[in-house]
Amino acid sequence: xxxxxxxxxxxxxxxxxxxxxxxxxxxxxxxxxxxxxxxxxxxxxxxxxxxxxxxxxxxxxxxxxxxxxxxxxxxxxxxxxxxxxxxxxxxxxxxxxxxxxxxxxxxxxxxxxxxxxxxxxxxxxxxxxxxxxxxxxxxxxxxxxxxxxxxxxxxxxxxxxxxxxxxxxxxxxxxxxxxxxxxxxxx
Amino acid sequence: xxxxxxxxxxxxxxxxxxxxxxxxxxxxxxxxxxxxxxxxxxxxxxxxxxxxxxxxxxxxxxxxxxxxxxxxxxxxxxxxxxxxxxxxxxxxxxxxxxxxxxxxxxxxxxxxxxxxxxxxxxxxxxxxxxxxxxxxxxxxxxxxxxxxxxxxxxxxxxxxxxxxxxxxxxxxxxxxxxxxxxxxxxx
DNA sequence: CGCCCTCCGTACGCCGAGGTATGGACCTGC
DNA sequence: GCAGGTCCATACCTCGGCGTACGGAGGGCG
Numbered sequence: 001x002x003x004x005x006x007x008x009x010x011x012x013x014x015x016x017x018x019x020x021x022x023x024x025x026x027x028x029x030x031x032x033x034x035x036x037x038x039x040x041x042x043x044x045x046x047x048x049x050x051x052x053x054x055x056x057x058x059x060x061x062x063x064x065x066x067x068x069x070x071x072x073x074x075x076x077x078x079x080x081x082x083x084x085x086x087x088x089x090x091x092x093x094x095x096x097x098x099x100x101x102x103x104x105x106x107x108x109x110x111x112x113x114x115x116x117x118x119x120x121x122x123x124x125x126x127x128x129x130x131x132x133x134x135x136x137x138x139x140x141x142x143x144x145x146x147x148x149x150x151x152x153x154x155x156x157x158x159x160x161x162x163x164x165x166x167x168x169x170x171x172x173x174x175x176x177x178x179x180x181x182x183x184x185x186x187x
Numbered sequence: 188x189x190x191x192x193x194x195x196x197x198x199x200x201x202x203x204x205x206x207x208x209x210x211x212x213x214x215x216x217x218x219x220x221x222x223x224x225x226x227x228x229x230x231x232x233x234x235x236x237x238x239x240x241x242x243x244x245x246x247x248x249x250x251x252x253x254x255x256x257x258x259x260x261x262x263x264x265x266x267x268x269x270x271x272x273x274x275x276x277x278x279x280x281x282x283x284x285x286x287x288x289x290x291x292x293x294x295x296x297x298x299x300x301x302x303x304x305x306x307x308x309x310x311x312x313x314x315x316x317x318x319x320x321x322x323x324x325x326x327x328x329x330x331x332x333x334x335x336x337x338x339x340x341x342x343x344x345x346x347x348x349x350x351x352x353x354x355x356x357x358x359x360x361x362x363x364x365x366x367x368x369x370x371x372x373x374x
Numbered sequence: 375c376g377c378c379c380t381c382c383g384t385a386c387g388c389c390g391a392g393g394t395a396t397g398g399a400c401c402t403g404c
Numbered sequence: 405g406c407a408g409g410t411c412c413a414t415a416c417c418t419c420g421g422c423g424t425a426c427g428g429a430g431g432g433c434g
Contacts, residue, residue, distance in 0.1 A: 007381065024296060027214055032421060042423080043382045052422065108349040109211060118350035125353055144367050147353070151342030158341045162295040163305035166312055166334070180331050184371045194400095194411065219391060229393080230412045239392065 017059040
């Protein structure tokens with residue numbers, strides 16, 4: 001569906017590239033396919049960007065800033081109770097609304113991608129550990145459990161993308177999972 | 188390093204393809220690069236395989252049978268105590284010897300890949316749940332915690348591949364993580 | 375009207391992948 | 405030694421991606 005043709009700008013390309021990046025991984029961020037999807041040609045692209053790598057970098061930084069604040073802000077808004085934040089975060093994930101962001105991990109070979117992924121991971125884990133410390137855990141335990149929760153988060157996303165059949169299919173089942181994790185992790 | 192040239196067979200190609208599949212994802216299973224790495228040419232390949240997809244399918248089934256039994260057998264061998272098996276499994280992972288197998292998840296778009304991933308995941312989760320039931324958990328709780336452990340397993344592998352900096356760098360730190368998970372999950 | 379600057383379409387060259395055809399090396403058995 | 409099967413190298417085709425060159429549309433502005 002080549003969308004209609006009002007003049008494009010740099011952000012139009014980044015928007016489309018981000019969607020592809022999250023859904024199909026960095027390799028899918030290709031100039032000509034995006035051009036077709038946008039109903040335009042490479043002539044436009046190379047006016048706004050110097051290369052494919054330029055687009056990829058721009059898309060990554062856009063994702064990084066968005067993903068860094070996005071999820072945290074969403075959780076912060078949902079509840080002010082520090083003890084409940086871990087649970088809220090897990091809920092956030094299992095809700096399944098959140099888009100892929102998983103295929104991104106496919107591009108770990110690309111150094112820029114790996115660096116962005118690591119920065120975002122660190123930010124989120126630190127945030128989680130802070131909440132757990134506020135809930136009364138020792139710093140060391142908070143760090144370990146934050147890592148546990150985040151790995152479970154990632155693994156859940158992996159399965160949701162690759163093997164949804166093994167996950168609970170009902171909202172009740174998913175909620176049971178979330179509260180179980182919260183029970184286990186919180187003191 | 189084009190390796191020397193004793194006559195090749197079908198398995199030689201699958202071996203090389205499997206390594207690439209686990210390390211760099213399905214897209215990396217390409218004929219010409221593997222041929223170069225093997226010090227041969229496409230002429231050889233198309234004698235043993237009918238197409239690239241043929242190789243990919245063969246590599247997937249090889250992985251599936253290996254991964255299905257492999258990990259479980261390794262854990263079974265390590266300890267007969269049903270209660271310790273979950274811990275042994277997590278240890279198995281954090282040891283970090285196990286190769287990627289993670290980049291495989293990048294190929295979820297490919298239906299054959301997704302199907303293989305799902306079958307292996309189900310097998311492993313069922314195995315885990317069985318051990319947890321033997322440890323005295325109710326079937327429902329065992330199922331939930333098995334899923335939790337497996338998602339943590341996957342997430343850990345994801346981070347090991349994409350953001351190793353956020354993981355504990357010492358063996359002691361990793362062991363502490365493992366025992367924490369075992370403590371939390373076992374009754 | 376004419377100029378210029380922004381934005382984009384077209385055409386081209388390059389490369390690396392998949393796949394095919396064909397000839398030749400090498401062994402094996404008679 | 406020679407016939408036939410096994411295995412592989414070479415050359416060639418197509419396709420789709422990246423990147424470049426260039427020219428043209430279109431609007432603002434004097």
